Amino acid sequence: MSASIIDGKAYAAGLRARITDAVGDMAQQGATPGLAVVIVGEDPASQIYVKNKARQTVEVGMRSFEHVLPASTSEAELLSLVAGLNADPAVDGILVQLPLPRQIDAQKVIEAIDPAKDVDGFHPINAGKLMTGVPGLVSCTPLGCLLLIQSVQRDLAGLNAVVLGRSNIVGKPMAQLLIGQSCTVTVAHSKTRDLPEVCREADILVAAVGRPEMVRGDWIKRGAIVVDVGINRVPNPSSGEGKTRVVGDVAYAEASAVASAITPVPGGVGPMTIACLLRNTLEAACLRRSLPMPSLDVRLA
Numbered sequence: 001m002s003a004s005i006i007d008g009k010a011y012a013a014g015l016r017a018r019i020t021d022a023v024g025d026m027a028q029q030g031a032t033p034g035l036a037v038v039i040v041g042e043d044p045a046s047q048i049y050v051k052n053k054a055r056q057t058v059e060v061g062m063r064s065f066e067h068v069l070p071a072s073t074s075e076a077e078l079l080s081l082v083a084g085l086n087a088d089p090a091v092d093g094i095l096v097q098l099p100l101p102r103q104i105d106a107q108k109v110i111e112a113i114d115p116a117k118d119v120d121g122f123h124p125i126n127a128g129k130l131m132t133g134v135p136g137l138v139s140c141t142p143l144g145c146l147l148l149i150q151s152v153q154r155d156l157a158g159l160n161a162v163v164l165g166r167s168n169i170v171g172k173p174m175a176q177l178l179i180g181q182s183c184t185v186t187v188a189h190s191k192t193r194d195l196p197e198v199c200r201e202a203d204i205l206v207a208a209v210g211r212p213e214m215v216r217g218d219w220i221k222r223g224a225i226v227v228d229v230g231i232n233r234v235p236n237p238s239s240g241e242g243k244t245r246v247v248g249d250v251a252y253a254e255a256s257a258v259a260s261a262i263t264p265v266p267g268g269v270g271p272m273t274i275a276c277l278l279r280n281t282l283e284a285a286c287l288r289r290s291l292p293m294p295s296l297d298v299r300l301a
């Protein structure tokens, strides 16, 4: 078996096209959505993600408010900025890029964001809504993963899903989303016994552990759908000294020989994270204006 490749880049482009249409309709009614993105410090990867977020926000026709703060910013200063954004009627969505410098308690900042503007879906109110099956803003990376899984199989009821990783940002919300689709869900992690054995039970395997190529081909059930959330930079001496390349948490070539469908790294889950952020900003803007959320059905060729 050679797995079909789930093209997250193409899916994300399709989603952005649908969002662009919806935002155009809102703009005609004088209701252009706005997204505020906050970055603290100079982490190079975060700078790239934030630039991409701001650029794509403008590309879909939304207003982008970028706040670049020095690494020395205090928690009180950041909380004061968040309070201002909560009160700003032009801002529908607020995103504080993670990680934050060590002097700032990220959880405190997340909890300071108005849940109605929490387009990352990290606020305990939104996490609780997901847990209890109440509509709310859902964390972007797991939402992107679910959309990619459903692009190859719409009905997931009764399937065994294994989520590798238990972070608040990916693992836990991913498990909740799959429960919402009537999957039988196992959350596995670094202390799980017989991990390869547990993974081999999965019809759907979502890997979000941050360990390069940890999931081997013989951990995967024949015909499984494999979603790789990992973004790991590893040395790549064949392209020159000091050069790196990006790999996922799954050994891609081995897994492709066994799975029915698999997301690549890069070009799988990563692009969906920002597309879903824009989707969530649209949803927040619709809710705040009591407008219906447009359907954003994307079909891959």
Ligand SMILES: Nc1nc2c(c(=O)[nH]1)N[C@@H](CN(C=O)c1ccc(C(=O)N[C@@H](CCC(=O)O)C(=O)O)cc1)CN2
Residues within 6 Å of the ligand: 049, 095, 096, 097, 098, 099, 120, 140, 141, 231, 246, 265, 266, 267, 268, 269, 270, 271, 272, 273, 274
């Ligand atoms: N407030 C938030 N902070 C962080 C989040 C988040 O969702 N909200 N997620 C990550 C970073 N992230 C977005 O912020 C993000 C990561 C990766 C990608 C992406 O497109 N990756 C590419 C590969 C990139 C590479 O080559 O290095 C891909 O997979 O194709 C987009 C967004 C942590 N912080």
Ligand SMILES: [Mg+2]
Residues within 6 Å of the ligand: 140, 141, 273
């Ligand atoms: Mg993410």
